[in-house]
């Protein structure tokens with residue numbers, strides 16, 4: 001076959017999150033009772049108001065090509081959300097609606113990265129930032145955030161990573177996979193570093209903003225440092241806070257010139273977002289906060305359940321996640337040991353693979369997120385499943401020799 005892969009795709013790894021789900025699916029297809037805690041997907045239904053609004057939009061004939069950048073009514077709802085919840089004021093030409101947060105990340109990097117440009121990504125990180133940056137010819141520069149720092153980005157680490165080639169800093173807090181948050185003081189220290197580096201743009205991916213625990217609230221960098229507003233892109237979406245992953249609606253606010261370039265990329269890739277999904281998003285954004293608070297309480301209780309069990313297990317360390325719906329325990333103490341089935345646990349990838357094969361629990365190895373010696377468990381699953389997964393994990397660890 002004469003097909004040849006484009007150079008920029010050569011050497012691009014498969015996200016391990018997808019590889020682990022594929023393995024788990026294959027085992028399930030063989031009839032094995034696998035508990036999958038590998039995916040980052042809420043286990044709640046979407047708000048009925050969104051479903052009804054999408055249905056009504058279809059009946060009323062709202063089924064034609066929408067404007068590329070988003071329907072004016074959704075942009076207005078997003079502008080309201082940014083003002084009320086984040087203290088950020090964006091005009092319509094500073095807002096873009098995309099096919100999920102992911103397309104907005106793609107658009108932003110496609111609009112701004114030249115070969116060799118650097119993107120600073122605090123580790124652990126969601127897999128897509130380095131992969132998309134690499135697809136654009138960029139170089140991803142990880143800055144390790146430590147478990148003893150509660151996985152928060154420290155200003156000194158950021159300062160050391162900045163070079164003249166730095167184009168972006170990605171700030172994803174609450175963080176996938178660690179569940180870390182950044183409080184006002186942390187953000188002020190980051191803003192001080194950024195003031196000395198006027199060539200650096202910031203992608204603040206706040207998609208887990210409503211999932212913060214213990215009474216702590218999310219704070220937006222752009223509200224802490226309004227003077228940096230012209231180089232901050234604030235990304236958010238309907239997927240996590242509203243359990244609307246399949247609707248594919250994300251939104252962002254940022255400087256008009258960047259939004260214009262991102263809109264032009266979207267225009268050439270997908271055009272505007274599904275009209276029915278946009279109607280659903282408007283309705284969901286108008287629902288009372290009590291719906292999100294109820295989900296947040298459930299996630300917090302599950303986090304407490306899983307962390308307390310993990311902390312009682314041998315070889316495991318576990319920081320308390322303060323947001324999102326993941327737990328990111330350290331399993332370095334188990335490395336070098338041998339499983340019941342005779343497999344040597346040489347690293348976190350072997351740990352996750354052996355756990356899946358022998359204990360039938362699917363998790364993602366930390367190295368997929370740029371942090372070896374950890375695994376990520378999603379707590380977006382029922383208490384019953386989480387308890388059973390913990391029982392299996394503990395047995396697996398106790399049987400290591």
Ligand SMILES: Cc1ncc(COP(=O)(O)O)c(C=O)c1O
Nearest residue numbers: 040100101102126176237239250
């Ligand atoms: C940190 C982070 N940002 C963005 C996204 C993408 O969300 P969406 O489904 O809106 O594309 C995800 C999805 O897992 C995520 O974890």
